Amino acid sequence: MTIENQRFLQALRCEPVDRPPIWLMRQAGRYLPEYLQTRAEAGSFMNLCRNADLASEVAMQPLRRYPLDASILFSDILTIPDAMGLELEFVAGEGPVFNKPIRDDADIHALPVEGVMPKLQYVFDVVRAMREKIGNKLPIIGFSGSPWTLACYMLEGQGTRDFATARRWLWQRPEMVQLLLDRLSHQVADYLAEQAHAGVDVLMLFDTWGGLLDEPNYRDFSLRSMHRVMQDLRDRHAVQLPVMLFSKGCHSQVEDMIASGCDGIGLDWRANIDTVMQQVAGRVAVQGNLDPTSLLADEDMIAPVIRARFSKVVNKPGYIFNLGHGLLPQTNPDSVTTAIETVHALAAEACTAGH
Numbered sequence: 001m002t003i004e005n006q007r008f009l010q011a012l013r014c015e016p017v018d019r020p021p022i023w024l025m026r027q028a029g030r031y032l033p034e035y036l037q038t039r040a041e042a043g044s045f046m047n048l049c050r051n052a053d054l055a056s057e058v059a060m061q062p063l064r065r066y067p068l069d070a071s072i073l074f075s076d077i078l079t080i081p082d083a084m085g086l087e088l089e090f091v092a093g094e095g096p097v098f099n100k101p102i103r104d105d106a107d108i109h110a111l112p113v114e115g116v117m118p119k120l121q122y123v124f125d126v127v128r129a130m131r132e133k134i135g136n137k138l139p140i141i142g143f144s145g146s147p148w149t150l151a152c153y154m155l156e157g158q159g160t161r162d163f164a165t166a167r168r169w170l171w172q173r174p175e176m177v178q179l180l181l182d183r184l185s186h187q188v189a190d191y192l193a194e195q196a197h198a199g200v201d202v203l204m205l206f207d208t209w210g211g212l213l214d215e216p217n218y219r220d221f222s223l224r225s226m227h228r229v230m231q232d233l234r235d236r237h238a239v240q241l242p243v244m245l246f247s248k249g250c251h252s253q254v255e256d257m258i259a260s261g262c263d264g265i266g267l268d269w270r271a272n273i274d275t276v277m278q279q280v281a282g283r284v285a286v287q288g289n290l291d292p293t294s295l296l297a298d299e300d301m302i303a304p305v306i307r308a309r310f311s312k313v314v315n316k317p318g319y320i321f322n323l324g325h326g327l328l329p330q331t332n333p334d335s336v337t338t339a340i341e342t343v344h345a346l347a348a349e350a351c352t353a354g355h
Contacts, residue, residue: 001136003201008070008139012202012242012263012285014318019347021069022340023141026326027062028074032333034061045090049075050122056129063138065333066340070139070202071130073195075123077145077206080187081154083119084111094158101157105173108180116187117194127198142200144191146207146247147184147225151177163212170217181225189232196239204244204266205229211249211268219256222247227260244287248325251276258284269324277313286313287320292328295335302335303342314343315350 003009007021029035038058042048049055059074078096082088087099102108130140145153153159155166155177170177192203210222226245233239245257246266254276257265264285267276271289280286294305313319321343327336 003136003139005069005138008320009201009242011318011320012244014282014285016317018351019344020314020319020321022321022343023068023070023072024062024327024336025072025323027066027068027072028058029327030329031327031331031336032061032065045076046088049079049126052122052125052129055126056133059126059130060133063134066336067344068138068340070141071134072141072204073123073127073130073143073200075126075143077143077149077208078153079120079123080116080144080184080191081150083116084187086154096153097158098154102154102180105176108176108183111180111183113183113186117190120191120194123191124194124198127195127200131199139201140199141202141204142192142195142198143204143206144188144229146205146210146222146245147181147188147229148210148213148222149206149208150184150188151180152209152212154180163209167212170213170221177221181221182228185225185228185232189229189237192229192233193237193239196233196237196241200241202242202244203233203239204246207245207247207250210247215253218247218250218253223253223256223260226262230261244285246287254279264318264320266322267324271324273309274312277316277319280318282318285318285320287322289324290322290339292323292325292331295323295331295339296328297335299332299335299338302338306339306342307346310343311346311350314346 007017010017011021035058038054039048042051042054055074059071063071078088089097091097152163152166155169156163205226207222210218213222230243242263244264244266245262248268251267251271262284264287267288269289269291273289277286
């Protein structure tokens with residue numbers, strides 16, 4: 001299938017585009033009133049994720065509001081551990097919680113090696129439903145949490161600020177953490193390959209907690225496991241789709257990320273986009289890095305912030321406009337419109353100046 005809107009795919013190849021492609025992390029979600037209505041209909045977040053019709057409807061909602069250049073699978077990063085038997089639930093005021101977290105070596109050894117993907121069929125059904133609704137108009141991004149990020153939640157049992165339990169495992173039982181990461185790498189590769197077969201066009205690894213690690217441990221544990229996922233995708237599954245890495249808080253490890261063989265990297269809001277674009281020099285695409293909280297400002301302040309941050313990179317090949325993390329629930333949908341219109345205006349001005 002040939003995708004009509006090629007901006008995002010061209011940018012991932014670092015080819016020139018008429019304007020930077022735009023998509024936004026959590027572009028489908030709690031800031032949209034129509035999303036809240038659909039989630040209420042589903043009854044719970046996981047019910048929503050498991051209902052292909054409702055989940056694909058949620059993915060379509062931002063596309064109806066905004067001129068976005070990509071859609072992204074509506075799901076959660078913790079579906080794999082849930083399918084491995086850790087029993088995920090979302091608790092009000094606490095977020096994701098595993099009822100059966102990993103507590104000792106035996107729990108790691110007991111994790112299933114086979115039979116995980118059939119339990120995730122609902123995710124692949126969502127991809128197929130999205131493709132049916134989107135047709136060939138836009139590329140669809142599939143994703144998974146990175147092995148390290150999944151391991152953090154599995155060892156901690158829930159989300160915390162510092163994941164001290166998971167990091168203590170890293171220092172006290174590094175060989176067991178590696179075993180866990182190896183098992184997760186295998187499952188993540190299978191998971192992304194199934195998403196590719198279901199119809200996504202780009203794959204993304206969300207390494208949300210890579211930035212908790214010092215540089216050697218980031219390379220040896222987080223990045224190594226993501227590299228293995230990419231190798232498995234290409235060698236074991238023969239999947240050749242572009243792969244993006246988003247390691248939050250890891251912009252000082254750009255060279256290591258590029259060396260992994262990825263096609264693009266995501267930056268959080270703490271990175272200097274001008275510096276990173278110069279460093280990368282067209283070797284991979286660069287995505288990011290607007291601070292999500294900037295969209296909480298008064299609407300007349302949003303355009304100046306975007307102009308100040310992105311005027312030097314907006315027309316460079318390989319740049320993809322996005323946030324440095326996901327849209328916040330309290331974001332005004334009109335602020336998203338302002339951000340997108342500002343990027344389009346910047347690109348048009350840069351094009352005119354270039355001529």
